[in-house]
Amino acid sequence: MINDPKVIDTLEELESFLITVESGALGLSDVAGIALATTNSDGRPFVAVLDSKHQLLLGRWVSADVYENGKDLVRNGPSKKH
Incomplete structure (x- = not known):
């Protein structure tokens, strides 16, 4: 998978x-979430990049700490501008 x-x-x-995902730098098409x-x-x-049919386009493993503490960041988006 990853x-x-x-x-x-x-x-x-x-x-x-x-x-990077939001800026389109990875060249992924139909990114929906x-x-x-x-x-x-x-x-x-892991962090999953999903298409409009909720299919996995790209995944990256994350540490347990990032999984527990990164939920708001994923939910609300990054604060830095791209």
């Missing part, structure tokens, strides 16, 4: 990732 071995370890890294989620198999947390 091929990128790098884990987002800080809220600053999460915010940077959100800005971003969510924090866990895998069904082992409960590992």
Whole structure:
């Protein structure tokens, strides 16, 4: 599901990732939302970029701390401008 071995370890890294997605720099099309989620198999947390049909376009692993403390950041969006 997620091929990128790098884990987002800080809220600053999460915010940077959100800005990158929102700016279109990753070249993803039909981005409709971003969510924090866990895998069904082992409960590992990740940030999911979803399309308009709620299908996963891109996922990045996140640390447990980012999963617990980054919910408002994902819900409300980054405060920095892109």
